[in-house]
Amino acid sequence: MKKQEAKSLRAFVIELAIYSVLVTVYFFLVLHLLGEWLYHLEAQHRYTYAVVALLLIAGQAVALDAVTTLLFRLLRGRWR
Amino acid sequence: MFFPISNTHINPIYLVVVGFVIGILGGFFGVGGSFIAGPALRLMGVDWNYAVGTDLAHIVGKSIVAARQHRTLGNVDFKLGLYMALGTIAGAECGAQLIQALKRAGNVNSVVSYVAISVYFSISAFMLWESRKTLQSGRGRSQSGLVKGAESKKDRSAFSPVTRNIQRLKIWPMITLPTSGIRISLWTILLVAFVGGVFSGFLGGGAGYIRMPSMVYVLGIPTHLAVGTDLFEIVISASYGTISHAIKGNVDILIALVMHTGAVIGAQIGAVATQYFAGPKIRLAFVPLPLIGAAIVIYTLMTGHKL
Numbered sequence: 001m002k003k004q005e006a007k008s009l010r011a012f013v014i015e016l017a018i019y020s021v022l023v024t025v026y027f028f029l030v031l032h033l034l035g036e037w038l039y040h041l042e043a044q045h046r047y048t049y050a051v052v053a054l055l056l057i058a059g060q061a062v063a064l065d066a067v068t069t070l071l072f073r074l075l076r077g078r079w080r
Numbered sequence: 081m082f083f084p085i086s087n088t089h090i091n092p093i094y095l096v097v098v099g100f101v102i103g104i105l106g107g108f109f110g111v112g113g114s115f116i117a118g119p120a121l122r123l124m125g126v127d128w129n130y131a132v133g134t135d136l137a138h139i140v141g142k143s144i145v146a147a148r149q150h151r152t153l154g155n156v157d158f159k160l161g162l163y164m165a166l167g168t169i170a171g172a173e174c175g176a177q178l179i180q181a182l183k184r185a186g187n188v189n190s191v192v193s194y195v196a197i198s199v200y201f202s203i204s205a206f207m208l209w210e211s212r213k214t215l216q217s218g219r220g221r222s223q224s225g226l227v228k229g230a231e232s233k234k235d236r237s238a239f240s241p242v243t244r245n246i247q248r249l250k251i252w253p254m255i256t257l258p259t260s261g262i263r264i265s266l267w268t269i270l271l272v273a274f275v276g277g278v279f280s281g282f283l284g285g286g287a288g289y290i291r292m293p294s295m296v297y298v299l300g301i302p303t304h305l306a307v308g309t310d311l312f313e314i315v316i317s318a319s320y321g322t323i324s325h326a327i328k329g330n331v332d333i334l335i336a337l338v339m340h341t342g343a344v345i346g347a348q349i350g351a352v353a354t355q356y357f358a359g360p361k362i363r364l365a366f367v368p369l370p371l372i373g374a375a376i377v378i379y380t381l382m383t384g385h386k387l
Contacts, residue, residue, distance in 0.1 A: 016345065023341045027081070027092055027304035031334055038333060039084040054319055057137050060337055061144035064344040072215040 015071045022067065086130040086332035093288065094334060099138065099342030106343070107350020109306035109366050112139040112294045112314055114285025115373035120280050133330030134339075136321040139286055139314060141336065142343040147311040149351035155308030160301070163266065164273035164309070165316035168291075171277020171316065178282055189335040193377050199290070200374035204367050211364035213238035237360070239289050243300040260301045260309075272298050277317070286314045294361065303359030326330040332372070346361055 034056075041049045081092045098120045102113035114135050121131040149158050182188035214237055237243065251265040272294045280287035288310055295306035325331050354362060 008216050009365055019345065023096070026341065027338065031337065035084060035334060042085050042329070046329065050323045050331075053137055053326050053331055053336075054140065054322050056333055057141040057322070057336055058144060058319075059341060060340060061141040061344070064341065065145045066347075068348060070342055073282075 005057065015068065018071055019068060081338075083332055083334050084336060086126055086134070086360040087122065088126050088130075088332075089147075090124045090126070090335065092338050095338045096342035099142070099339035100346040101342075102339075103139075103142055103146070103343035103346020103348075104350040104353075105140050105346075105369070106139075106288075106311065107149065107347040107360070108145075108307075108353050109288070109350075109369065110310035110314075111288030112143070112286030112318065114139070115289075115376060117179070117339070117378055118285070122306070126332070129328075129330040130335075133322070133325030133328070134332045134336050135285065136318050136325055137301060137331050137333055137336035138339045138343065140322055140342040142347050143286075143314040143318060145313045145344050146347035146351050147308065147315055149314075150308030150311060150354075153304075153308070153351065153355065155178055155354070156305045156312050157301070157305055157309045158312065159255075160257050160260055160269065160299075160311040161316070162308045163255070163269045164291075164313045167270040167273025168277035168280065168313060168317040169320050171274035172281035172321065174274075174278075175278040175281020175283075176277075177233055178278070192283065193381050196377045196382070197374050198287065199279065199283070200370035200377070203289060203293060203370045204374075207363050208367045210238050210297070211360045211367070214360040216366065237296065240298045240300075243297060247300055254276055260299075260305050262300050264299060269299065273313075279316065280321075287317055288314060289366075289373070292366070293363075296359075303362050304354055314317050324377075 038049070038052070041052060082089050098117065102117055105111055105113045105116070112135075117135040117138065118128075118131045121134065122128065126134070128152060147156060179188060179192070182191050204224075217238060246268060247262060247264050249265055249268065251267050253266050254263055255266050255269065256263045272292070276287045276291035281289045291313070292306050292310045295301045295310060296303055301309065322331060326333075357365070
């Protein structure tokens, strides 16, 4: 049981490390590119900005959830 | 990192950590965590209007992840969630109108503060009494009114006799909820959702601290299902709130996106953790949350300093 818990913890720590790298890349690439465009959209086209904002947060939720689930599944399979 | 929409400089690691903490709370208790996110953003110099609107956008993302996790665990009653979303949106509009009326009367801050303190303390006191009584009774009585199909999520509560009487109210139309295992009047569901919505519009955030206990004690939904269904319902109502606030210029989506990267991991941990705790223990652990909200409001009242 303890061995199983240790494996799960190790898989989780590795997942967290890989996820941190991905998130850092995400900050510098995606947000940097989107920042200026979203700023102008918010200032000039409020209704479009509202829809885009909702789509972005929902899209990011689904994408990151899929990434973390996939990472966790791969790592658990590898350590089993 | 500079966020041009709200014109603020915030360390992204701070946002990720705040998101992570709120994610755990959301996944475990089914709450939006606005009582932490709002003050946390305010501490970094984000204006209140942006703090409220951005928090709502972040709640949408976090609740999608947590609700997906709860769905895989069989903790979401979609039918109930959709009915509740209708009541919540209507209630949120009424709560917002109430705020506008108080603004015109010129006493919005004091009234909202005193109402918030009373509500937060009442919820904590009641849940402390109920969960401790249920845990002490130890007789393992199942929650009232459960029909076949909800056996795996069976829960027990010291408040069961009152819940049973509420479920006996036969006001047409009666709704059967196979996932939650209850049959109840649609009006009861709408009323619970409406009250939650009023608090959401009046006090801000998703008002999960009202809705989750109401679903357990008034509707008789097992705690695990109440947490998952509340999150699903929050996705719909917070999306509505995000659109509304974004049109008014109160949402910095870049901040919400950064916060959300931490919340994804937190929400998954919180959702999985619910499997290891019984309903009364989850409710007992919930007790400090409204007290944190009350402490923040008391602090702002006493010092005059808005967090």
